[in-house]
Amino acid sequence: MDVMFRIFMYAIMALAFNIIGGFTGYVSFGQVAFYGIGAYTTAISMRTWGIPIFLTIPLAGALGAVIAAILGFIVLRLRGSYFVIATIGLTLIIDTLVTNFKEVTGGGVGISLPLLPYSMWLIKTIFYYAMLIVMLATIFVSYFIRNSRFGLFLFSIRENEDAAEAMGVNTTWYKIVAFTVSALFTAMAGGLYAPYMSYIDPPTVFAISTTIMIVLMTVLGGRGTLLGPVIGAAILICLSDFLIGLIASELNMAIYGSLLVVVIIFMPLGLIGVVREKLPRLRNILK
Numbered sequence: 001m002d003v004m005f006r007i008f009m010y011a012i013m014a015l016a017f018n019i020i021g022g023f024t025g026y027v028s029f030g031q032v033a034f035y036g037i038g039a040y041t042t043a044i045s046m047r048t049w050g051i052p053i054f055l056t057i058p059l060a061g062a063l064g065a066v067i068a069a070i071l072g073f074i075v076l077r078l079r080g081s082y083f084v085i086a087t088i089g090l091t092l093i094i095d096t097l098v099t100n101f102k103e104v105t106g107g108g109v110g111i112s113l114p115l116l117p118y119s120m121w122l123i124k125t126i127f128y129y130a131m132l133i134v135m136l137a138t139i140f141v142s143y144f145i146r147n148s149r150f151g152l153f154l155f156s157i158r159e160n161e162d163a164a165e166a167m168g169v170n171t172t173w174y175k176i177v178a179f180t181v182s183a184l185f186t187a188m189a190g191g192l193y194a195p196y197m198s199y200i201d202p203p204t205v206f207a208i209s210t211t212i213m214i215v216l217m218t219v220l221g222g223r224g225t226l227l228g229p230v231i232g233a234a235i236l237i238c239l240s241d242f243l244i245g246l247i248a249s250e251l252n253m254a255i256y257g258s259l260l261v262v263v264i265i266f267m268p269l270g271l272i273g274v275v276r277e278k279l280p281r282l283r284n285i286l287k
Helices: 002-023 031-049 053-075 080-100 120-146 149-166 171-197 208-221 228-244 249-266 270-278
Strands: none
Touching (some): 002 031, 002 149, 002 171, 031 171, 031 208, 053 080, 053 171, 080 208, 120 149, 208 228, 228 270
């Protein structure tokens, strides 16, 4: 159940990244910032204000979306590598702010949360289904966007943003909306992670390695597809658990980074793209 919980969580974040990185073509390395914002929103809301746990999840998503809308208005005017660098910078800024506001966030010590007053099995079951529901909601929203007029605008931005602007598409507005929706679900995943683990700190929830995993999952499964991020999440989480028992964690990231380079060079369309080419009959299923 713990493995499936993490597969669901990373699938949510990969699907959310896919909205801005796959549909729109803007590769954001700042997704982990919204994951951390969601985690800290839930932790602070529960510990400081005593808000019930499952009321903090939509609150975490809402706060992540609001911050993304504000930041998106600034960074989404950039393109290409400039946008990537800007999103990394935003993650570092938010990480630094959380670390230094010790009175609210606990600083580098982090925040400890009490366990729910149930058996460990029941706690895992509750969070298992909660994360599953959020993942299904993310898949549904991704499907809706992909098959809507809004989705067509995002794909037009990905293919040729200048041409889309020339045709009258308000590209800045649509990019901000995509960025906001992406942050909403990422923050909700972080909001569920905090009480499940009962402890969070900045190095854990703002790790750049988490963003690398999210990007790799999306690219491996198939960027711009509906189920690709889910498939990529399932494969990499299982691979991660296998490698942890064999190799030091520091070397794991080297393996993931190498795998990301290999996939981009030799399999740019991802696993779903490869299956589509080899088995044309499945093209209508693997969208």
